[in-house]
Amino acid sequence: MTNAIATLTALNVAAVPFAIRAEKSSDIAARERLLDACFGEGRHARTCQRLRDGRAPAEGLAFSAVRQGRLVGTVRLWHVDAGGRAALVLGPLAVASSCRELGLGGALMRHAIAEAAARGHGAIVLLGDEPYYRRFGFSSAKMDALALPGPFERDRLLGLELRDGALDGAAGLIVATGAAAPVAKPARRALPRAA
Numbered sequence: 140m141t142n143a144i145a146t147l148t149a150l151n152v153a154a155v156p157f158a159i160r161a162e163k164s165s166d167i168a169a170r171e172r173l174l175d176a177c178f179g180e181g182r183h184a185r186t187c188q189r190l191r192d193g194r195a196p197a198e199g200l201a202f203s204a205v206r207q208g209r210l211v212g213t214v215r216l217w218h219v220d221a222g223g224r225a226a227l228v229l230g231p232l233a234v235a236s237s238c239r240e241l242g243l244g245g246a247l248m249r250h251a252i253a254e255a256a257a258r259g260h261g262a263i264v265l266l267g268d269e270p271y272y273r274r275f276g277f278s279s280a281k282m283d284a285l286a287l288p289g290p291f292e293r294d295r296l297l298g299l300e301l302r303d304g305a306l307d308g309a310a311g312l313i314v315a316t317g318a319a320a321p322v323a324k325p326a327r328r329a330l331p332r333a334a
């Protein structure tokens with residue numbers, strides 16, 4: 140009986156559709172909570188964060204997955220110079236633990252890659268698990284001569300050419316090149332009411 144209930148619950152979870160849309164400024168708080176839950180408080184110290192500090196994501200390349208009005212997934216892409224080649228760095232990619240294994244991560248990845256290609260970008264790099272990312276075409280090819288601004292595991296540095304040859308000859312440090320993030324406006328304090 141318990142197993143039957145578990146199966147029904149799983150089916151219900153899988154049956155609820157989700158949507159992928161451009162990230163909105165109103166997503167930010169929920170997105171930060173999701174990233175804290177997925178990567179922990181230490182996420183700001185990760186090497187790839189050095190490519191995002193103080194930068195805005197690439198134009199039109201930040202996406203949210205939403206299910207029943209709740210933000211359950213996120214992915215963003217950022218401008219970088221990858222050893223002399225213009226590229227995007229992808230990350231973080233995260234899906235709420237309650238919504239995993241439903242294809243959401245894959246849908247976010249395919250959407251982000253397609254949008255980046257449609258916008259004329261030549262290549263995407265990322266730091267992640269090759270067994271997951273190879274299904275989207277990422278590999279360690281042409282990554283040997285590239286480095287990140289901090290410690291990283293070489294076999295996790297992966298790339299995907301959206302345009303043939305976009306990463307040919309890439310050698311050196313991957314550095315951020317995106318626009319500065321807009322400065323957050325301080326919250327406005329309510330004026331005291333006149334007596």
Ligand SMILES: CC(C)(COP(=O)(O)OP(=O)(O)OC[C@H]1O[C@@H](n2cnc3c(N)ncnc32)[C@H](O)[C@@H]1OP(=O)(O)O)[C@@H](O)C(=O)NCCC(=O)NCCS
Nearest residue numbers: 177232233234239240241242243244245246267268270271
């Ligand atoms: C990785 C993550 C985004 C995948 O999201 P998801 O919605 O569950 O992914 P999908 O449903 O599209 O794909 C599930 C498949 O990916 C596989 N998978 C998930 N994480 C994997 C990993 N780290 N390595 C290899 N395979 C992985 C699953 O086993 C499953 O395989 P199957 O299709 O053969 O059954 C999600 O697990 C997550 O947010 N994890 C925490 C944050 C994180 O690690 N982000 C990636 C940074 S490298």
